[in-house]
Amino acid sequence: MSVKIEKKNREPKEMTTKRALFGFLAPILVLVFLIGVGAEVTIAALVALFLMIAFCVYMGYIWKTIDEAMAEGVRQIATASMIMLLVGCLIAVWMSSGTIPTLLYYGMKIITPKLFLPICFILPAFMAVCAGTSWGSISTIGVILCGMSAGLGIPLGMTAGAVISGAFFGDKMSPLSDTTLLAASSVEVPLFDHIKSMWYTTIPATIISLILYTILGIRASGNINVEAVNELSNGLSATFNINIIHIIPVVLVLILSIKQVPAFISFGIGIGSAIIWSMVFQGHGFIENLGFIMSGFSVNSGVAAVDTLVNRGGFSSMLSLVGILLVLGMLSGLFSQTGVLNILVNKLSSRLNTPGTLLLGVWFSALLICLIGGQYPAIAITAVAYKDVCDRMDIHRVVLSRTLEDVGTMVAAIIPWSAWVIGYGVVLGGVTVQEFIPYTFLCMLCPIISLVNNFLGIGLFHKDDEVKYRPFWRRKKA
Incomplete structure (x- = not known):
């Protein structure tokens, strides 16, 4: 018996660099x-x-230690997981209340011929921020815009590139986006601090993109065929009671967020107010809304584009993402317990001994994983590897989360061999990746600006700094 106890309590093997690498x-x-x-x-x-x-x-390692390490990894992402589930619920009731449909309806009114190409960026960006999905924006308004481009003398590749760039603006910046939630939760920073930090790279990239799209599209001529736009806007107005006052639940959440009310509470208030709005203005019953909250909003409008855009959300829609986060949290706990990442990152950080060079390591790590593994692993795994060493080097974790999105989220939109990227071209009228990738300016600019900012110290907060946007604010050299 004593031999068995001794075996169970033996010390783990020494973690060498080779073992850590494996x-x-x-x-x-x-x-x-x-x-x-x-x-x-x-x-x-x-x-x-x-x-x-x-x-x-x-x-x-004995099973008790392994189990405790996985439990600790899950504990660290428990609140973030709950917020993700609340976002799914919020999307559903914002659809039910007419909030998102109203935003989409008025957004489509800004299309004008001479500024068509910039609007191909702005409108999908607006929709993706409202709905939290790049795919939903690309597959609805993106399809309509690409259908109009031929009549305006603008190559389809340019239009598709602008649409995808705009959609990924929303994928990156929307508090409802899965990648935005994942980056903030993986690095363990408040969601809206993460979003504010991303302004340092996203605002200049957006301005440059709009200038380039304006220059490219300045020769646009002719009249827009409004039939497709009218079909979508008429479908929205026929299905929902459209009124500007329906944006109040969104404004309420934004005000609470600006006041730095925790996301858990502000999203909860957003859900409650939207239920009331849905009952009063859209005629949906309380129990019906509870069903939407669980399973997602669902309506048969008779217009396929409308149904594709609004039939989404719900608690269950986020379970897959929470499952990913749960498993990666367990993996993170085991990485931490065994010291695998500490050994490797310490060895790497001994050579990357300035904030700029360390963040270069983050940049290349996220890029490599994104190129071969996609968005989620690029964000979650790189976050686990570098968040503690950022603390030790006095770098605020929002700089890490921002860099992960600048690379992990944005590069995913321009990987030529990605099935998703190829699918964008198919959906947008059969345009090839070679035709549209050169015009996805935002997706190419964000990683470049991130690299430049990190080396120049622009927006590179110290660990205990307040996170706020001050254009061109630079970290002083130690």
Whole structure:
């Protein structure tokens, strides 16, 4: 008996650099390979987790220690997971209340011929921020805009590039976006601090993009065929009671966010106010709204574009993302317990000994994982690897989360071999990746501006700095 107890309580093996490299690379490469051959991200992450558990057993860790490490990883993302679920609920009731449909309806009124190409950026960006989805924006208003481009003498590739750039603006900046939520939660920073930090790269990239789109589209001529736009706007007005007052639930959440009310509370108030709005102005009952909150908003408007855009949200719609976060949280706990990441990052950071060079390491790590594994692993895994070393180097974690989105979220839109990117071209009228990628200016500019800002110290907050936007504010050299 004493021999068995001694065996159970033995010290784990020493974590050498070679073992740490294997312990990190083996699960990551398996994760990337499985995603590459078409497995769901959640299942690929689960397989990587079991491989990491096997590595922990090989290293001599007892099950109690492994279990506690995974539980700690889950504990760290518990609140973030709940916020993600609340976002799903919020989207559903903002659809039910007519809030998002009203924003979309008025947004489509700004199309003018001479500024068509910039509007191909602005309108999908507006819709994606409201709805929190790049795909929903691309597959609805994006399709309409690309259908209009031929009559205006603008190449389809330019229009598609502007649409995708705008849609990914929303994917990056919307508090309802899964990548925005994932980046903030993985790095463990408040959601709206993360968004404010991203202004340092997104605002200049947006301004440059709009200038370029204006120059490219200045020769646009002719009249817009308003039939497709009218179909969508008429479908919205026939399905919902459209009125400017329906944006009040959004304004309420924005005010609470500006007042720095915790996202958990502000989203909860947003859900409650939208339920009341839905009952009063859209005629949906209380129990019906509870069903929307659980399963997502659903309506049959008779207009396919309207149904595609508004039939979404709900608690259940976020379960897949929460599942990914849960598994990656467990993986993070095991990485931390074994010291795998500490060994590797410490070795790397001993050479990357300035904020600029360290963030260069973050930039390249996220880029490599994104190119072979996609958005979610690029954000979540790189966050786990670098968040503690950013603390030690007196770098605010919002700088890390911003860099992860500048690379992980934006580069994902321009990977030529990605099935999603190829799919964008198919949906937008059969345009090839070679035709539209050169015009996705925002997606190309954000990583470049991120790199420049990090080396110049622009927006590079100290660990305890208040997060606020001051254009061109620079970190003083130590």
